[in-house]
Amino acid sequence: MDKGIYLLLTQVTVIIHFAFILFVVAGGFFAHKNRWIKVIHMVSVAWAIFAELSYGVVCPLTAIENYFGYHAGLSTYQEDFITRHLIPIIYQENLSPFIQYILVGIVIGINLIAYKIRWKQSKFNS
Template sequence: MYYKLLADLTVAVHFGYVAFVVLGVPLTILGAWRGWGWVRNRWFRGIHLTMILVVVLEAWAGVTCPLTTLEKDFRAAAGGQTYQGDFIANCLHDAMFFDLQPWAFTVGYTLFGALVVATLVLVPPRWRRQHG
C-alpha cells in the first residue's frame, strides 16, 4: 500500500514539475504585459530555465526522467505491472504521457527550451534589487 501511495505521490510531484515549466512561459508573457513584477524575479526565471534545461539535457542524452523511473519502481514494488493509480493520479499521468517516438519528445523539449530562453530576452529578469 505504501509503494502505491509513493507512486501516486511521485506522479503528483512530476505533474507539478511539468506544470511549473509549461505554465511558466505563458505566465511570464502575460505578466510582462500586465506589469506583474514577480515574473521578472531572477530566482523564478533561473529556476524555470534550469528545470527545462534538465529536461532537454536528459532528452539529448537519452536518459529516462528519474521521476518516471521512480514511479515505475514504486508501482513494481506495489505489485502492479501497468499504471493503476487512483483516479486523480491516473488523470495526472495521462496528461503527461503520450505515445510518441522518443525523437519527437527531444524535438519538443528542445523547442520549448528555446522558447524559455527567448522569454529571457523578451522579458528580461531583474538582476539587481530595485529600491523604492
C-alpha cells in the same frame, strides 16, 4: 510497508513530476519574482531538454515512480484517476524525434516569450 502507502507515494511522485513539467513549460512567467527561481527554472529547462533529446536518459522522478509503483503492485495503469490521466501526459508513447524536437521548440518558445515579457516589465519599472 503497506501497498496503500506505496500507492500514495506513487501518486504523490506523479503529481510532483507533473508539477515539474508545468514549471519547465511555464515557470518563466513566475521566475521574475526571485533570482533563485530564475536559476532553478533555467536549470530545469536545460535538464528537461537534455532528458527529452538524449537516448536512454531516465529522469530520477521516473525511477522513484517505478520503485513505488512496483511496491504498490502496479504493473499496468489502474482505474485510479492520477495513474489513468496524468501518467499518459508525462509518458507519451511513440513520439518521433521530429515531434520531440517540436515539443522542445514549443517549451523554449514559451519560455523566451515569458522572459522577454518579464525583461520588458522590469525595464519599464526601473
